[in-house]
Amino acid sequence: MRLSCSALARRWMAAWLAALLPAAAALAQPSPITLASDPAAIAKMALGAERGTLVVGVLHGGKATYGVAHNPEPSAAPRAIEPNSAEQPMFEIGSVTKVFTGLLLAQSVERGEVKLDDTVGQLLAGKVAQPLSPAVASVTLRQLVTHTGCMPVMADGVTGGPALAAQFRAFDKAAFWDALSRIRLTAPTPPCEAAYSNFGMALLGQILAERLGTTWGELVRARITEPLGMNDTVIQLGDKASRMAPAFAGDRRQRLLDMAAYAPASALRSTAADMLTLSRAILAGASGPLGPAAARMLTPLARYEGAEIGYAVMVRGPEGGRRTYYHAGVTEGYRTLWLLAPDTAEALIVLGSNARAPLQPVMLAIGKSRYPVPTVEVPLDPQRLADYQGEFRINKAKTLGFAVRSGRLLVRETGRGYNALTPIGSDRFAVTAIGAEVTFRRGEGNAVVGVTLAQGGSQLDARRVGEAVAVPQD
Numbered sequence: 001m002r003l004s005c006s007a008l009a010r011r012w013m014a015a016w017l018a019a020l021l022p023a024a025a026a027l028a029q030p031s032p033i034t035l036a037s038d039p040a041a042i043a044k045m046a047l048g049a050e051r052g053t054l055v056v057g058v059l060h061g062g063k064a065t066y067g068v069a070h071n072p073e074p075s076a077a078p079r080a081i082e083p084n085s086a087e088q089p090m091f092e093i094g095s096v097t098k099v100f101t102g103l104l105l106a107q108s109v110e111r112g113e114v115k116l117d118d119t120v121g122q123l124l125a126g127k128v129a130q131p132l133s134p135a136v137a138s139v140t141l142r143q144l145v146t147h148t149g150c151m152p153v154m155a156d157g158v159t160g161g162p163a164l165a166a167q168f169r170a171f172d173k174a175a176f177w178d179a180l181s182r183i184r185l186t187a188p189t190p191p192c193e194a195a196y197s198n199f200g201m202a203l204l205g206q207i208l209a210e211r212l213g214t215t216w217g218e219l220v221r222a223r224i225t226e227p228l229g230m231n232d233t234v235i236q237l238g239d240k241a242s243r244m245a246p247a248f249a250g251d252r253r254q255r256l257l258d259m260a261a262y263a264p265a266s267a268l269r270s271t272a273a274d275m276l277t278l279s280r281a282i283l284a285g286a287s288g289p290l291g292p293a294a295a296r297m298l299t300p301l302a303r304y305e306g307a308e309i310g311y312a313v314m315v316r317g318p319e320g321g322r323r324t325y326y327h328a329g330v331t332e333g334y335r336t337l338w339l340l341a342p343d344t345a346e347a348l349i350v351l352g353s354n355a356r357a358p359l360q361p362v363m364l365a366i367g368k369s370r371y372p373v374p375t376v377e378v379p380l381d382p383q384r385l386a387d388y389q390g391e392f393r394i395n396k397a398k399t400l401g402f403a404v405r406s407g408r409l410l411v412r413e414t415g416r417g418y419n420a421l422t423p424i425g426s427d428r429f430a431v432t433a434i435g436a437e438v439t440f441r442r443g444e445g446n447a448v449v450g451v452t453l454a455q456g457g458s459q460l461d462a463r464r465v466g467e468a469v470a471v472p473q474d
Contacts, residue, residue: 033365035339035346036060039067042350046337046362047071052353053089053245055081057272059283059347064276085232085273089245091351092257093275093336094329095198097268099297101205102312103282103290104219105145106297108208116142116301123207130181135189143190144204146302146309150192151200155179165332168198168259168266176206176261194304198265201312205264216264228277228289233270235263244269245353247333254333254355266331272349279340279347298325298342307458316457317371324370324457328363330355337363341370367456368435373424375432380423382407388440392451392462400451400462411438 033042039056047054047069054069066081066088081088108114114123121137135150143149153159156179158167171179180203186192205216212219217235225233234240237256247254259267286292300308300315308315310325317323326339335357337350348366350359385404392400403410403418409429410418421429427440427448436455443449453460 032369033362034369035341035344035348035366039065040069041067042348042362043067043069045365046350046357046359047352047354048358050248050352050354050357051251052248052357054350054352054354054357055089055091055245055272056351057276057347057349059276059279059345062345064273066272081272083273085230085271085277088232088243088271088273089353090232090237090240090243090269090271091245091336091353092247092266092329092331092334093268093270093338093351094266094331094334096275096327096329096336096338097264097266098201098312098329099278099327099338100220100224100268101201101208101216101264102145102310103224103293103297104208104216105141105204106293106311107223107290108212110291110293110296114141114208114211116140120144120203120207123211127210128177128180130178132181133183133185135185136180136183139185139190139200141204141207142301144200144207145312146304147194147196147200148191148302149197149200150185150187150190150195151197151203152183152186153195153197154199155183164198165257168257168262171259171261173206173261176202191302194302194309198262202262202265206261217267220268224278224290225274228281230270230274230277233268233274233278235267235269237269240269245334245351247331247353247355249333249355256333257331266329270351272351275338275349275351276347279338279349282340283342283345283347298340305458306453306460316367318457322370322457324366328359335359339366363456364434371435371455371457373430373432373435373437373454374428375422375430376424377422378424385409387448389467390448390464391466393465394453394460394462399465400453402451 033045035058039058043054043056046056051071056067058065064083068081109116117140119137120139121132139149154164154167158164186195209216209219232240237244281288281290282294284294286295288294297311298313299310302309304314313325314327315323315325322343324339324341329336333353333355335352335355337359339348350362388402388409389404390402394400399414401412409421411421412418419431421438422432424430429438436453439452440448441450448464450461450463
């Protein structure tokens with residue numbers, strides 16, 4: 001919903017949508033997409049007009065089904081996507097790798113190997129050559145796995161662009177530990193408001209490996225992929241290299257993104273079948289093959305972008321209500337979305353071989369289907385619309401601006417276009433096309449003092465900071 005696209009691995013992590021309030025007309029859907037939809041229809045929407053291959057796997061009614069989209073279409077009819085993972089194309093899953101790191105932490109906590117409040121300094125004592133700053137040493141595993149440890153996006157001031165991919169590729173463990181000694185947190189002491197960090201998640205994975213006397217990749221193999229039979233979820237491709245779907249960014253071919261020290265953040269390659277195998281195991285809960293760690297990893301640990309985060313898993317929806325768990329990823333040539341809906345025992349995996357594949361409409365549609373907003377317009381005196389005009393601040397970087405035009409209330413996020421609001425109740429409005437609900441709050445003297453934006457199971461609060469808003473022209 002609310003995320004800058006400045007860094008490859010940050011683009012998809014803020015919430016359901018890549019933009020808070022995208023233009024509703026641009027996202028209008030020809031037919032509703034839900035987790036019960038034909039995966040081929042989802043694949044077609046998710047690939048759009050971009051080049052490459054996109055595979056969708058859906059777990060619904062206890063059955064896994066698959067769909068595929070190609071652009072350009074092959075000259076001969078493509079073979080159907082087989083349920084056997086070994087017959088499926090492979091993709092980089094990018095930051096969905098962090099789900100595996102979160103699961104490894106949940107397993108280690110369950111086994112008593114570490115505690116959530118163990119610190120970096122405690123766990124790395126005597127294991128790194130360079131001393132750590134007291135602030136860095138005080139960061140806990142809980143903070144690393146929830147992005148609340150004040151860690152930067154990457155080391156050495158890198159935040160995105162070619163330098164991000166270059167650092168992914170270049171850092172071996174020696175370089176990584178050396179960088180840790182000079183890391184500056186984004187605030188004097190943790191915890192901080194959640195802010196996505198590839199470095200922090202890689203650090204978590206490497207700490208677990210050091211603690212257990214092995215490598216992160218070996219932990220993934222021994223504790224997750226081998227027990228679950230996920231034979232096509234790997235870091236090194238070996239003889240599987242020919243199965244990788246050719247990678248693109250728009251129309252440009254891209255090379256694979258190999259990495260070493262940053263592996264716990266973004267290194268895995270997988271198939272739709274393997275990712276649904278993982279999904280089944282997590283949905284089975286404590287009684288399934290992953291044991292209590294499956295339930296633990298979904299437990300919310302911190303606030304994150306208007307919602308919550310568990311063990312590196314984004315959590316949407318109210319406590320005790322309908323909850324959705326997900327993560328997304330992007331590399332130079334691939335884009336991924338993984339999602340669980342335990343209340344309906346459903347799961348979704350979208351694997352695309354184009355970094356620009358438009359997965360946003362899929363996320364939007366599923367958010368709307370799981371968290372619908374009222375759509376029936378109620379009468380409202382146009383004179384009351386003036387109550388809502390003004391600027392409302394979400395955070396330092398984002399505001400919502402409300403204006404009136406031709407008797408209707410409009411809203412826009414900083415730097416974006418206006419969306420029309422439909423009145424649905426007392427001080428309540430909806431942007432029906434994108435499944436968002438806006439509720440104004442009143443204070444002393446019955447004046448409007450704040451607003452809440454609910455969308456896709458997350459909720460953002462903003463306070464009124466100004467009255468004047470430039471009214472858009474007809």
